Amino acid sequence: MTIQEKLLNLVHNEVIPDVEDYLDELFELVASKKSDDKTKEEIKYMQEMRKEFQDLIDDLEAGEIDDEEAQEIIDEIIDMKSLEE
Template identity: 60%
Template sequence: MTIQEELENLIKNEVLIEIEDYIDELFEIIAAKKDDDNIKEELKQIQEMKKDFEEMLVDLTHGDIDDEECKEIIDEINEMRKEDLED
């Protein structure tokens, strides 16, 4: 498996699923009328993050991301996920 395939799998099979689950949670909070402006802003930021990852998948399929950049992105994703677990 190439590093591009590894990054693609990480985004498709883990990151986007986690983001979608979190978006669902935020919508549930909003639907229950327990939200505030912070929740709505967070939802906006998470939706933008999802869009960024989807665009990254397009770049991967076009071969626009080299090995070094893939490695950096994977490291950043793992660091973000680690920080989320620590919170």
């Protein structure tokens, strides 16, 4: 498995589902009328993040990301995930 395939799997199987789950939680807050402006800003930020990861998937599938860049992105994602825990 190439570095690009590892990154693609990571984004598809972990990152996007995590972003979607968090967005669901935020939308539930809005629906229950327990949201504030910060919640709405967070929704916008997470939607932008989801779009950026979708663009990353497109770039990976088009072969536009080399090994070095793919590894850097993997490392960044791992760092972000470790901060969540």
